Amino acid sequence: MFRKTAVLFAIVTLFAFVLKPETGFAGDFAIGSTVENFSLPDTNGKVQSLNDLKGKNGAVVVFLSAQCPVVKGYNQRINELAAEYQDKGITFIGINSNSTESLDWVKSHAAENYKFPVLIDKGNVLADKLGATVTPEAYYFDAKNVLLYHGAIDNDKSGKAITDSYLKVAFDSTLSGKAIAKTRANAFGCSIKRVGD
Amino acid sequence: MNLKTFIGGAALLLSLTGVSSAQIGMGRRADAPSKGPTIKQIDANGLRKALTPSRKPLLVNFWATWCDPCREEFPDLVKLDAEYKGKIDFITISLDELSEIDRDVPKFLTDMKAPMPAYLLKAQDDEAAIAFVSKEWSGALPLTILYDPSGKQIYYRQGKVKIDTVRAEIDKLLIPGN
Numbered sequence: 001m002f003r004k005t006a007v008l009f010a011i012v013t014l015f016a017f018v019l020k021p022e023t024g025f026a027g028d029f030a031i032g033s034t035v036e037n038f039s040l041p042d043t044n045g046k047v048q049s050l051n052d053l054k055g056k057n058g059a060v061v062v063f064l065s066a067q068c069p070v071v072k073g074y075n076q077r078i079n080e081l082a083a084e085y086q087d088k089g090i091t092f093i094g095i096n097s098n099s100t101e102s103l104d105w106v107k108s109h110a111a112e113n114y115k116f117p118v119l120i121d122k123g124n125v126l127a128d129k130l131g132a133t134v135t136p137e138a139y140y141f142d143a144k145n146v147l148l149y150h151g152a153i154d155n156d157k158s159g160k161a162i163t164d165s166y167l168k169v170a171f172d173s174t175l176s177g178k179a180i181a182k183t184r185a186n187a188f189g190c191s192i193k194r195v196g197d
Numbered sequence: 198m199n200l201k202t203f204i205g206g207a208a209l210l211l212s213l214t215g216v217s218s219a220q221i222g223m224g225r226r227a228d229a230p231s232k233g234p235t236i237k238q239i240d241a242n243g244l245r246k247a248l249t250p251s252r253k254p255l256l257v258n259f260w261a262t263w264c265d266p267c268r269e270e271f272p273d274l275v276k277l278d279a280e281y282k283g284k285i286d287f288i289t290i291s292l293d294e295l296s297e298i299d300r301d302v303p304k305f306l307t308d309m310k311a312p313m314p315a316y317l318l319k320a321q322d323d324e325a326a327i328a329f330v331s332k333e334w335s336g337a338l339p340l341t342i343l344y345d346p347s348g349k350q351i352y353y354r355q356g357k358v359k360i361d362t363v364r365a366e367i368d369k370l371l372i373p374g375n
Contacts, residue, residue: 067265068263069263070263100265133335133337133355134335134336134337137335152324152336155322155323155324156323157323158294185324186323186324186327186328186334186335186336187323187324187327187336188261188292188323188327188336188337188338189336189337189338190263190264190265190337190338191264191266191337191338191339191355191356192337193266194356197266197356197357
């Protein structure tokens, strides 16, 4: 009996190792989880926190990059969403976790492209905590910092054939008191360049 | 019939039957074109077929010309392909826009002297395609997966590939009896 159990355990362990993906981050942050308040410096060095920046209906933490062409393609859509939902109590917080992008670069890119703060996640600590791997990647938290939606902004990076505006639908569902039908969606994008990659 | 007549006739037959040079180069290594890369556009069904091994280990690299780490790791992948030529199948799948299928994608592959069969994925639903490849995949590029001949994922790397790790995993698969 012991021998059979030991063999079974060995097989399960072996499979766990064989199939364990190499991604270099801690793991996914589940929908419904509450994120602890975090504080990070913005591009001017001023430390800002989630709790200070969030609106009465929550906040979107969106991982960005100053050099990713996919992010570039989304900038206008991100700004439009940020402007529209700012008035509805949902604020946007940009996060740059890329170890390969200099502060000057991120600062000028943020000033040129966004009307919301971009915080510097040195050492990709927040990216690791949330399991963020790609840019752009959005995390929509309610006013109590509970994760409501995680993933892509919409289903077409080119913006030419969008058939599902995931993030906007998530906002509208929440604001009208309905459950979010799709709480998770993936999309192609640039990998976050972590320290040591 | 002399050789010139035969070649001319064969070329005419191919053109009449609508078989383009792109289609000729669509298959796996045995069908790969001898000159310049030919990129085959695939949809979700094509992706399913492309990810099915054909009696050999299959290495797949998802990439895009706009992805810096993808471009950086490509020389290593080309070396790996040369090292295991004939022992494994190795394909690359670009996530570039369709408009790049005859522009930046073949240009980059030519610059890299990359002979691997090359595909460009244009799925109707990116999210479904991502989930089909792996439930672990966020969509971040590059992504490299090694399948054993039965189609089981043996190695999965989201981010720049660790070449020695891939080599070790391929070597394990190539041990007789595995």
